[in-house]
Amino acid sequence: MTDKESIQGSKSFKESECQPYSLSGAKRSWEDVDKPDSHLEIRFPDGARFQGTLKDGVPIREGSFYFPSGEFYSGCFADGLYAVSGRYQFADGSRYSGSFSKGVPSGWGHWYSAGQLDRYDGNFSEGQFSGSGTLVWANTDTYEGKFRDGMYDGQGEYRYRNGDILEGEWSCNRLVSGRYVSGGTTYVGDQDSMVAGKIVKKRIVPPEIRIPPWLPELLRPYTVRRG
Numbered sequence: 001m002t003d004k005e006s007i008q009g010s011k012s013f014k015e016s017e018c019q020p021y022s023l024s025g026a027k028r029s030w031e032d033v034d035k036p037d038s039h040l041e042i043r044f045p046d047g048a049r050f051q052g053t054l055k056d057g058v059p060i061r062e063g064s065f066y067f068p069s070g071e072f073y074s075g076c077f078a079d080g081l082y083a084v085s086g087r088y089q090f091a092d093g094s095r096y097s098g099s100f101s102k103g104v105p106s107g108w109g110h111w112y113s114a115g116q117l118d119r120y121d122g123n124f125s126e127g128q129f130s131g132s133g134t135l136v137w138a139n140t141d142t143y144e145g146k147f148r149d150g151m152y153d154g155q156g157e158y159r160y161r162n163g164d165i166l167e168g169e170w171s172c173n174r175l176v177s178g179r180y181v182s183g184g185t186t187y188v189g190d191q192d193s194m195v196a197g198k199i200v201k202k203r204i205v206p207p208e209i210r211i212p213p214w215l216p217e218l219l220r221p222y223t224v225r226r227g
Helices: 003-008 191-196
Strands: 012-014 019-021 040-043 049-055 058-066 072-078 081-089 095-101 104-112 119-125 128-136 142-148 151-159 165-171 174-182 185-189 223-225
Antiparallel strands (some): 019 040, 049 058, 058 072, 072 081, 119 128, 142 151
């Protein structure tokens, strides 16, 4: 296995273990794979499939990779990794579409939970919600503002489905300075003092964000050891 393949963290198979096909299903030879601009399907022994172009045994340009688990990626590749833009569908039905860099979500993108109950539209960094974005929960509660490392962090507004608003400066999922507006009454301070002083009910605490574990740990496309 080459250093590049080790860095990718993907499975690697010998050329003799895989079979190239045309997109219509006809068997092809590895000489066909080596032709410029070839666009074929590579079938792996565990049931995975890649449709697109290989160079030196790794996916490049646009293509699709289907894993035995049911997960799949469709979009751009660079040096065998997800890059530029694409869509990743997970086995549980959740999905991400948007920008990729070095194999993980980075830049502007969209995430939907399984069943599309929760959704996020905004910036990602190394697979985490980071920068400006909007998170809408299944119960229609909405947070719009700044995120860092997958948490509410910076200026933002949490709006409850009943119309109440919790807004101001956030740090690590907690409001550290701002206001809570409920039923025409405004409370000023930080979130913890509001709750501890029983000024408002504990329900003002918004749910913590549960970053899906797959965001920084996407399955990587396989490689083929040529020769």
